[in-house]
Amino acid sequence: MRILYDVTMPIHEGMMVYKNKAEKRPAFATTADFPTHGVHETKVHLDVHTGTHIDAPLHMLPGGATIDQLDVRRLVRPVRVLDLTDVQDAIHADDLVRFDPQPDDFLLLKTRNSFAEAFDFEFVYVAEDAARLLAERRVAGVGVDGLGIERGQPGHPTHKTLFQAGVVIVEGVWLREVPAGSYWMIALPLPLVGADASPARILLAEA
Numbered sequence: 001m002r003i004l005y006d007v008t009m010p011i012h013e014g015m016m017v018y019k020n021k022a023e024k025r026p027a028f029a030t031t032a033d034f035p036t037h038g039v040h041e042t043k044v045h046l047d048v049h050t051g052t053h054i055d056a057p058l059h060m061l062p063g064g065a066t067i068d069q070l071d072v073r074r075l076v077r078p079v080r081v082l083d084l085t086d087v088q089d090a091i092h093a094d095d096l097v098r099f100d101p102q103p104d105d106f107l108l109l110k111t112r113n114s115f116a117e118a119f120d121f122e123f124v125y126v127a128e129d130a131a132r133l134l135a136e137r138r139v140a141g142v143g144v145d146g147l148g149i150e151r152g153q154p155g156h157p158t159h160k161t162l163f164q165a166g167v168v169i170v171e172g173v174w175l176r177e178v179p180a181g182s183y184w185m186i187a188l189p190l191p192l193v194g195a196d197a198s199p200a201r202i203l204l205a206e207a
Contacts, residue, residue, distance in 0.1 A: 005183075005204040007108075007174045009051035016119050018049065018147045026050055048197040049147075052172040054189045059196040060159040067198045068191040074140065074168055075187040075200075078207060079106040083180035084124070087111055090151075091126045093133040103138040106168070106185065108204075110175040113145040125151040131161040141168030143202075145175045173202060182207040 009015065017024040024047045032041035048067075049055070054075070057064030082099050084091055091109060101107060111124040123146040134142055142149070142162065149169055150158035162169055170187060184205045189198035 002206045004206075005178050007052065007178060007202050007204055008200070009172055009174050011046070011051050011199065015051060016116070016147065017047075018119070019121065020119050023047070024050065046199065048192060048195050048199065049171070050199050051147075052174065052202055053170070053197050053199045054187065055149075055159070055163075055169040055171065055197045056195065057163040059163075060156050061163050064163065064196075066193070067189050067195045068193045070168070070189065072188060075185065075189075077106060077140075077185060079108055079141075079143075079183050079185040079204070081108045081110055081175060081178050081180050081183060081204070084109050084111045087124055089122070089124065091124060091130050093127075093129040096130055096133055101134060101137040101139050105137070105139045106141040106143075107134070107139060108143040108170075108173055108175060108178075108185075109145065110178065110180065111145055114174060114176040119147070123148070123151060125149060125153075126158050128153065128157040128161065131158040134167060135161050135165035138165070139167055141170065143170035143173040145173050147172050170200070170202070178204060 011026055027045040029043045031043045032039050056067040058066050113123050126149050184207055187200050187202040189200040192198050
């Protein structure tokens with residue numbers, strides 16, 4: 001049997017959220033219980049960028065495509081996990097050239113972020129020059145193990161460069177236990193009509 005990795009962050013009220021912002025924390029409320037209703041039901045208040053999620057172009061591009069317009073066939077496919085745990089700050093083009101990205105590659109970037117126990121305001125991110133390289137190489141998608149693909153870049157050039165090139169962006173992929181190598185990925189966002197992102201369950205199977 002193939003080894004299967006679940007690289008999805010569990011969603012709970014005390015989970016890691018971007019910049020520890022209170023408004024990004026999920027909230028759960030019991031709306032029915034057994035003593036009163038004979039069943040148990042729960043209501044969830046959830047930011048669409050919570051935990052492991054997939055961004056849609058609308059997140060950064062006015063008039064951009066929404067998450068329900070993303071063809072999920074683009075997310076059930078081969079991927080490569082790249083070991084970038086030696087990078088301490090930003091992933092630059094020179095860090096990626098050694099892996100020789102090819103057209104239609106879907107790359108998951110494993111960094112020290114996967115080992116963080118709490119939100120790190122100095123998390124490893126993808127710099128603009130790296131985004132340009134990925135766009136020029138015509139990769140299909142890129143996933144990162146931080147809750148954001150960029151950090152403090154005015155104008156969000158990494159997101160925009162990738163979206164304008166048609167590159168799928170996945171954030172919050174938990175790669176701590178996943179060795180570098182080739183895998184088969186199943187990454188399914190919810191079809192939230194008109195939304196700019198969606199949480200996703202992401203599984204990796206050995207290729």
